[in-house]
Amino acid sequence: MRALARAVLDAAPTSHGVADASGALVVVPASRARRAFERHLFELARERGVAAVAPQVVTPGALLTRLVVPGGRSLGAVGERVSWLAAIERCEARDVAPLFPEASEGEAPDERSREAVALRISALARDCAAAGRTFADVAAHVEQTMPEADPARWRALLSVDRERRALLDAAGAADFGMAAVAAVRGGSLHVGGIRRVHLFLADPEPVQRQALRVLAARGVDVRSMVHADAAALPAPLDGDGCPAHDGWSGVGLDVPTELILRADTPSDQAAAVLEAIARVPAPRRTNEIAVAVPDASVATEVSLRLPSWGMPVSAPPGRSAADGPLGLLLAAIAEWLSSRRCDALGALVRTAEVEEWLEASGASDPMRLVSEFAASSGARTVPVPGAHESTASIDELCAAVDGLLAPLADARAAPEAAAALRGVLGTLVRPSGQAARDAGHAALEAIAELEALPDALASGPTPAGWVRAVRDAMAGTVLPSAGADDGVELMGWLEAGIDDAPHAVLTGMNEGVVPEGLTIDPWLPDSARERLGMQCARRRQARDAWILHGLLHRKRSVRLVTGRLSAEGERLRPSRLLLGQRGSSLAERVLWLCDEDSADAQAARWQAAAPANGLFGPILVPEGNAPIDRISVTSFRDWFACPALFRLKRDPRIKLREPDGPATELDPMGFGSLVHAALEEWGRDECARTAANEPPTTDQERIERDVLAAFERIRRRRFVPDVRGTYEVQFALAIERLRAFARVQAGWAGLGWSVLDAELVFDTYKGALPAPLIGASRVRLVGRIDRVDVHPEYGHAALDYKTSSDAEGPAKAHRQGVDGPWKDLQLPLYRVLLRSRGIEVSPDRLGYFALPSNPSDAQVLLAAEWDASFAREAEAEAERIAALVEAGDFSGPDERPSWQHDPFAAVFCDGMRGLRREVVP
Amino acid sequence: MSDRSVVVANAGSGKTYLLANRIIRWMLEERRRNGSASPDRILAVTFTRKAAAEIVERILRHLAQGAIDEDARRKFAEPGQVGDFKAAEYAAVLEEFVRSMHRVSLSTIDGFFAQLARAFGPELGLPESWRIGDEDELATQKVDAIGDVIALDEARATELARRIADGRPKVEVQAGIDSALESALVLWSRAALAGDPAAPWARIADPSIELFPGARFASDERLQEAAKLVRVAALPTTRDGKPRKRWVDARERVAGLVVDRKWLELLKDSLVQRVRAGERFDGADAPAELARPMQVAIGHALAELQATLRARLAATAEMAAMVDARVRSMQRADGVLGFGDIADALARSHAIGAEGDGGERLAAMRERLDRQVRDLALDEFQDTAPVQWTVLEPLVDEILSTDRRLLVVGDPKQSIYGWRGGTPALLESVRARPGLDQGVTLDTSYRSSPVVLAFVDAVFEGLPSGLDRMPLDEPSDGASAALQAAGLPAAANADRSPLRRALEAWPYAAHRAAPHKASMPGLVQAFMAGGPRKDDIAERVADVVGARSAERPGAEIAVLVSRNSEVTACVSALRDRGLDVSHEGRSPVGDSAAAMAVLALLRVADRPDDSIALWLATREPACSRLGLVPMERHGGGRALRAAARELSRRVRREVAEHGLGPWVDRTAALLRDACSRHDLERLRQLSALAHGAEPELSADPGRFVRAAAERMSKTGEQARIRVMTVHMSKGLEFDEVVFASMDEPMGQVEGGAGQWSALMPDPAGAPVAIAPIVAKEFVALSPLLAAFRAEAQVARLGDDISGLYVALTRAKEAVHLVCATPPKEDNPKLTATWLLRAAADGFHAAFTAAAALPGSAAFWTFAHPELDLGPLPPRPLPAESALPAAVLPSVERVARAAGVRAPSSHESADGRFFAREFEGVPDGERGTIAHAWFERIEWCDGALPAAIDERALADAIAIEIGRPADAALVREMRAMVGRSLAGPMGAVLRRARCDAWGCDALEVRAEMPFAAVIDGTLVRGRMDRVVLGVRGGRVVRAEVVDWKTGAGALDGRAFEERIAPYREQMDGYRRALCAMLGLPAEAVTAVLAFPERGELVEVSGALRS
């Protein structure tokens, strides 16, 4: 860069101490290079005691915009996309069918596929234009030289291209790439005040080369800067003064072995960076060392490991603005606008911006509301607020979101969409920090372009389509990444090629990384691209060889690190660039690189090996008192499975529970509660009859009618009308079980049993029946009893509805074998609850009303074998447990059950051994 | 050897060596023939990326050795390898190979297929942007497809769901169908390749085929009657004439089952089974008056079962058809596929050709892949699935029809991927092709000691005769008869036991030790664990490994097991002994508590109400390191929920801000000091997953967590003691192997809904018939279904026995077997232990003795009469393994120069960023035009100069604003500029204005670009007009003028507000000029010129900072 600055300054006419370079146009590869150049220029001028009037400095992308006078409105990213989209739409469906192989016959491709194709075409168009060619040129080439290569697609492309030209003409707009090709071909460039061009590029695109030749023909002095004397170069320069592809793609650089460091894994490559830094002669300054990390896994290793070894690094450039917070917000907005799907609402509400805005507008815990709705309503899409009982929980929230987005949702034309989008973002987004502002500017630029779209292009996409257009247009902006700015700088390969630091460490010198791997382009195979002068593997190789040559030539020191294993443990191939020798020295180099038994850098040298056992223990078994003052009859089952987990689920400060996932169907719990609810409603009516001294209903048909009517009411209350199909099937299964219930219930009632109570709730809260203490403890027994029946002869019975798949009897469910370990205490404890209300139930009148998946297995299963002593034992067990709970003793048996496939597995890090106890205060 | 050959390669026989050499030969020959080796015309496919990379490395190395090492060349010249070539030839090919390394196609079969699919997207109906989906996505896709199918016709779906589940539909309908269809869909795809996918399903559902002999429906009355008769039937009596108790109970039970219509239970009943088989029950025959009514009920029960199974078959086929179609159309629509789907799509569309298409497709392949395949090498062929073969076959046929080269390498004995579709029998069908050199077997092991090899031979060669002594498997008598009766083809050996059939499927070739290993000592011994459980075995493994590594610290020891859960158990046991082991099982990244903490935090971000995740995230040691508060500290309730929401939002913000990958890295860095090696490894994997995740997942951490938590991955850490599954060990070798899965059942097939067995007479072809696998109890009821069950067992056993072979042949020097203690009832069953008891000399006796008298010493050592090679020599640690610690190079931390600033951009980072930024935008164009006019005036005498080239001016404006300017507007601005020149604008442009400077000369620069470094920051921009005053050959005075249009209509106050930032901008310009010209602030002034207002604002004096 300094040399470039010197050349520019030398060429600038100087008068009165002012060196005027304003007639020069300097072309540098990237803005990073531009900055370096300008600094050097300024400093050099000061050293010479002159003031430098800066030249115009451009990156290659902007070169032609300086030279080509637009004949119409030039389109930006948004305009390009929209114009291709519109062109596709204007074509006959059958003409463009080959572009949409996924669409079935007669079916129009959806907006997303059209967008994908439009983006693809517009990228291709840019590639063609860069090569100084039109689609027609390329299509003709393909047709002539590649008969097997799917000409239908190119024909489709040509019709789209034709439509687009017409469209642009009508709109008074121009495709800049095409305009540039035409201007260059016609030699009609705007030279302005340019008198000199300094070119500092390894490989200008053909159209740029052509443009520069036009300038030269018009008397402009075009000079190309190279890093060494032509004589010292291993391969020739071409007519434009740039490395010739032919020569440079085959160049074999003889990289001295002592500059190469062999490392096995990516972390060893990180170690190699340190080794390399250690070889930089002291004094070493972080700002004088640049590290290229073209391989992502190496980049991660380097940025994680070096600081931990004491070497500060600054992160490589961050991500595209489209993937930053603002871009993601736009994506969420677009998704919701286009689908109104539950998960889209979830995604929108999950963005911190929308969540915060909703909370500020009074919604409490919007994320939970939405996920609960998604989990329980059976809805795929969110109905319009207020349309149905089932949406009551999210109506308010949904209305707020709809209100916020209304102007956007209603926007048809681009300017409306732009204004609306600005409004929405203005409400939601408060950018802070450089990255956020950069992203904001990128968005604003795209929105401005949207606003100014010519009328002919300003309609077509849906509101969501406009939003996506804005987001995609942001993709070109790279957000700065956070990190120390006084560390060794990490960068990509191309940046390293133009960076100014005197010392360079180049990691990832492996095939597929440097040079990049081949990609399959279904439109234009690499060989065709090569023939057409487009970007291709050979050009990339020539460029990379040139860059490496430049680095070796310019830098005070260079080290190249080649890895031998990927992060996944696969072998890597060394980069071709390290294999530039010939004959036996090549063979020696190959063997040297492949020599498994020697490596030049090992992570292990820089750190004590991490211990085999760290501080992360596999199992956290909580100890200590838990403020548990009530135990429900059903939770003893948990205790028996695992006291520690019982504690975690019951401790009111912790209350572990499995959250409901986004439901595509009801889970067994949900299904059970649905059936229960219908039975409860039916039961209450039946209670009323009993209370009125009427005989129990024994008419199966009537029971069925009533219970199904109850089910219908519940269904309407809980589920959206256009519920997912699976729910419908589950409803059918529920109805089937309710029918079976009606049959069994009719028979049961026929035996003389009446329903005395339905859904008795014993608990400590208001409205519930008082919960009794368990034995001598201060822990209360809580729970609900589905049904208490009464019989003139046999007295009371307590029943629990069971909707699990199999009809297992109570005895089996409560205990292993006759007097084996307990599994559950639910039914025996019903007696304790009922006793507190003065109802005495004989142990053999406890049971399940089983409604299993096979309806013909539905039945009332009483625990015929239970007697008083069994009941006593069960109560004693409950008292023992209550005492343990009170004492804070949750240590279980040594043998640990396996929690695999259980959401709680993670709590115990199942699959690891060893035990650690943790005291929960 | 010819150059079109199939090679069967025993374990350790130098398969990769051969493959590499063969490819080298092809290149060398080609170079001799055509002057170029054209390495890019060779396609070699294998199954793992690791294997593919190894082949490349071998090629590179051999070429290099050939170029400089005469000994190596001589070795390569051995028959079957490279051949006789000169050093210079090797060197030339090496050069060519290196230059075109990027075009060389030595890849995985998945990778190759993905390339094909890229090239043939349109033919496959794939959208422009298709991609490979992650497991989570693909699973969701399938479940969604099922949901869609259900929604099409809910009543029908209900019915099908019921039938698929034999009348007991799961509550979770979608999930139920999903698991029931899992293997059915695979079979469906496979059948689809051959044409009618429904046909094999219909085959035995045909009513004319009797699944259960004796099945006969009875009317309700007859059944009631039968139950009654059973109840009153006379029973065998005790000596004192009372009916026997067991008979009474059984009779009651049977009658009850008939009344309750519990047909399955009835058929499982012990009395029923005896009566049906004509056997005695409780020592007595059933009296005829009991047996007869029972037969009625049994016949009915069989008929019911038969109807149920037929319904299951038909319903599964119907559902599979719909789901398959739906999945495919979703894949097309979303463009998300798995590797399997790609192979399937390629096969179904005959992407690279089918018989009789005249090779057009292959030609298209050349075009689109940009590559001509001249020679083809197929590695690990035994793992190839029929669908993959369907894709490759045209290419192979084309090669065989010309003079190109082909190499197929495989070993049926190492086929452990049957569950994934790998079909070793394909090797046979390829071998049978005309034009192929056949039957080459590589049997020399370059890996193992002759002792180990002799042991392996003893086991596998001894098995067939061993089975005569030890009944390990029942023959499938009547299988072929049953199949033939149903009109189905039966394998020639269908009546033999599945184990024998599995063994017959791999012709065993004895191993020979390589000459240089002929005298290498070896050791094979067996140990018995202290108990029967997984942990007992793990303890013994730890004993053995502990002892071995103490004795031979430098030896690489692998503990091989069949399942991941065993890996975990062994690793823990070994680490408990303080041994340094690497855990190389494929297990979820969440098997590290550290990784779990990171995932939990992301889960909280997604679901603040996930208390499990919150609990995990707020445990020590993660909690304090991440600056979190233990969840219980909040006391529960509202406060806890608020805290969870807060944390959730914080993480979401951070993730969105930095991206998933960097966020994981930052978080991992905080945990690092608390981590074990394993934790670190997992965190690194998590980081890699996060970096590789779609950017969209930054907004959907929940999805990332699901994908990451399910992702099974192995760790790359490698110690001298390694624990892994046999699957993972494929392709590796170790000094010593401890095999710890001796007692895992082999050849297990499960019955029940969703389990299918397919009859595939042509292994490369489609199934001809599919039948449900029935539970063991029902096997006796149906010879036909028994025959199908046996088919499934044969396949399973093939994998399992291969697994044993692979495990034993990984060892170079020693094999240690660890057996569980046998149960009390030590009956023969299919396990490795029992296979050894049958096959290996003296093992059975030693085992039985050891079971009676357990101990920790080896209970059996393999002895071979001719092989007394002495004890294994000790193996010390290599010297280089102790690394000297390095010292950090000293560096001085110097901040890099700050970024760039332009004085004209003022930040508006507060509140209403988006709304405010755009005020005044429409004015841009007017301003540009006005500037262009002013730019062209050097000095003004009160009017617009005449000599302005208006064409060039228009061009310049167009370039600036990106379109031709509106001509009317240009005229309007021209007029405005002209008018303004009469007033103060003219004054500022008048030469006389600068007279006061007392300069010798004045220079004007219009639109002057500048770049200056001020306080380390690069400031750049353009100044509208700069006038430089020169005195004595130096610039001593400067003035910058900035044209500001668009403020015409503002009132005084608004105007003042507007110009405040402009003043700052002007100071920025002045500062830059001072820096560039080395002038003091007083010498540089600035003027803001407002032409529409006719107003000038001068900015001078001290510079504001």
Ligand code: SF4
């Ligand atoms: S030992 Fe395991 S199973 Fe038992 S209480 Fe503790 S954590 Fe639960």
